[in-house]
Amino acid sequence: MKIYLDSCSLQRPFDDQAQVRIATETTAILGTLALWESDKIILVGSEALEYEAAQIPSLERKEYMNQVLTKVQQFVDISNEVEARAKYLVQKGVRPLDSLHLACAEEANVTYFCTCDDKFLKKAKLLAKKTIEVVSPLELATKLPQ
Numbered sequence: 001m002k003i004y005l006d007s008c009s010l011q012r013p014f015d016d017q018a019q020v021r022i023a024t025e026t027t028a029i030l031g032t033l034a035l036w037e038s039d040k041i042i043l044v045g046s047e048a049l050e051y052e053a054a055q056i057p058s059l060e061r062k063e064y065m066n067q068v069l070t071k072v073q074q075f076v077d078i079s080n081e082v083e084a085r086a087k088y089l090v091q092k093g094v095r096p097l098d099s100l101h102l103a104c105a106e107e108a109n110v111t112y113f114c115t116c117d118d119k120f121l122k123k124a125k126l127l128a129k130k131t132i133e134v135v136s137p138l139e140l141a142t143k144l145p146q
Contacts, residue, residue, distance in 0.1 A: 045072035
C-alpha cells in the first residue's frame, strides 16, 4: 500500500493541538507514519514536497519534513507528464502546488492521497484519477492495516 501525504498532512503534528479536529488528525497522521516506519506501508515523496519544505520558515518544521523525505521509499520528480497533469488540474481550479502534489501521487500510482485541506480534498476527490483514493487523515486511518 502506497500513500502520499501532502504538506499540510505532514505538518499536522505542528498545528494547534488544542482544537479537537487537529488533535485527532494528528493522531491519524502519526499512526500512518508509525506504520511506515515499521515497513507496513510505503510512503511516497516528491519534488513538490521538497520545494514546500524549503519554503517553511520554522526550522523545526523544515527539519521534520526533510527527515521524512530522506527516508521515503519512492520519490517522484516533476516530469513533463506530471507538469502537464498539474497544469490541467490548475485549469480545473486547483491551486498550483496542490495540483503538483496530486499529479505526483498519481504518477506514483499511490493507493491513497491524503490532505487536511478541506477545499482541496473536495476538488481532488472529483478530479483525481480513479486509480487512487483521495482521503482526509481520519478517512485514511480507517483504511490502514492494523
